[in-house]
Amino acid sequence: MTVPFADIAWPDKSRYWLTSARVPACLLADRSLPGFYDTEGVARADLLIEDGKIARIVAAGVADTDGARVDLGGRQVWPTLIDMHTHLDKGHSVERSPNIDGTFNNARLGATADRPNWTVADLRRRIDFGLRCAEAHGVSAIRTHLDTYPDSAERSWTVLREMRSEWAGRVDLQMVSLCPLETLMDGFGDRIAAIVSESGGLIGGVTRPAVGSHGAPGADIEAQLDRLFALAIRHDLDIDLHVDETGDRTAASLPHIARAALRHGYKGRVVCGHCCSLALQDDSEIDRTLDLLAAAEIAIVTLPTVNMYLQGRQPGRTPRWRGVTVVHEMLARGIRVAAAGDNCRDSFYAYGDHDMVDTFRQAVRILHVDHPLAQAPSLVGAMPSAITGFGNHGQIAEGAAARLIVFNARTINEIVSRPQADRVVPAHGRRLTAAAPDYSELWPYDETARSTIPRG
Incomplete structure (x- = not known):
């Protein structure tokens, strides 16, 4: 049975596998990953995270059994x-x-x-x-x-x-x-x-x-x-x-x-x-x-x-x-x-x-x-x-920093269909816990300093 997204335990370790992930081929730096690609051009893959980097990318089911793992149950993984x-x-x-x-x-x-x-x-x-x-x-x-x-x-x-x-x-x-x-x-x-x-x-x-x-x-x-x-x-x-x-x-x-x-x-x-x-x-x-x-x-x-x-x-x-x-x-x-x-x-x-x-x-x-x-x-x-030329940002590549987005979605269609407010962002292998800042930080504006804008 697939673990509910909110219940996935994210390891606080320097080495672990993300298994049973779905990755759009167009976001893989090396698009030669063997295995099955679905009608959306998405591959099933396992990713080894080690010391904050993506150490290996293999076809789903090939990951070794050594160390911690996070079973994503076929959910999508994108680069940041x-x-x-x-x-x-x-x-x-x-x-x-x-x-x-x-x-x-x-x-x-x-x-x-x-x-x-x-x-x-x-x-x-x-x-x-x-x-x-x-x-x-x-x-x-x-x-x-x-x-x-x-x-x-x-x-x-x-x-x-x-x-x-x-x-x-x-x-x-x-x-x-x-x-x-x-x-x-x-x-x-x-x-x-x-x-x-x-x-x-x-x-x-x-x-x-x-x-x-x-x-x-x-x-x-x-x-x-x-x-x-x-x-x-x-x-x-x-x-x-x-x-x-x-x-x-x-x-x-x-x-x-x-x-x-x-x-x-x-x-x-x-x-x-x-x-x-x-x-x-x-x-x-x-x-x-x-x-x-x-x-x-x-x-x-x-x-x-x-x-x-x-x-x-x-x-x-x-x-x-x-x-x-x-x-x-x-x-x-x-x-x-x-x-x-x-x-x-x-x-x-x-x-x-x-x-x-x-x-x-x-x-x-x-x-x-x-x-x-x-x-x-x-x-x-x-x-x-x-x-x-932003390096390996925007791509999933072996040797690159493990800057990722994990969605509670199994298809690109699902990503488009919902706001994905529950996405998880592992940065350099560790899950980010900080949320977007509250708008209250920008207040109070000094109302007397509001710009006077001429009409065009």
Whole structure:
């Protein structure tokens, strides 16, 4: 008889077996594991945990009888996941700086109005809260974009460098600079590139103008991209951009970015996030853009929850589209695509909990990456691992740290169907007991300090 999930005894030992586990093949670093794979592409396996690492992965039933074991009764085991596009510096500011109508323009205005509140203490409090949420939910690696402006660059990057060191081995961090590309054109661009280089980060930006929303590329986009790539080359920095986050089909900076990557010899070193407007363009234009993306080996990250929240919003009108890019067509071309969480409880997205299992479950529905489900988990595991270079995060591999999520579910369908609030997260072989922090830690907000947000 299978032991009820709540009654499973997790050993406090340095060596034990997880037996009768189910692991999606797309999350196995070595997909040659012998044995039976079901219709969802899931393998039955036994995993040996030893000194905080995955020492062996064998077909179910092959495990030796030496030492302690946990019989999972066919339940799913995943690696801890990666959120490769988020904004920790904005997170959990929604009460202080709400978006008055949920539109992109007022999200931008809300974030700008709130930025003066970002003291060192404020950043540390909100980011630490977000990282504890992520860790409790089974997220072990995050790439965060940081608003990088003259009045805040050094402060924000100093805080994130410190927190990256403090959280190393629990939630590993990468940082990306974020500002409109036009702000890189003068000496501030050199200052940003130096900060990013000294911090071991990535250089990024947004293709919309400093004042306004994404739209048709300006006449100076080529010069701006050449400047961005020149800074990246000078400091040997990878690039991660916010691109065409709009329902305006004339917004088409993505082909310019791909041509710039080819022009500057930066194949495989550029990530573009959002790319929403591409989905609204003519099929012939989509095909031409996908050809360029494939040639430049540009990776794409889709942010399904946030873009469905922001895109197509008009007062009194039901939204007519989902706001996401052409994921299926990209995957068919061999373009690397990941899904990520993006904003969390701020003016760009009022909800979220830094939970990539929740993001995965919503992405399956929003993007229709089901029927079959076999490759869907790779969007939040193996694919972002390959794109970001976050080591063996997001994959189950022999010799890797035993950072795992164990679900009370036997199929991927079951994972999608329930919130999985009872999941267990063994980190380095030991079960985490800390829960997500209580929202009361963020209160009380000083109501007199609430941002005054102009209407767009």
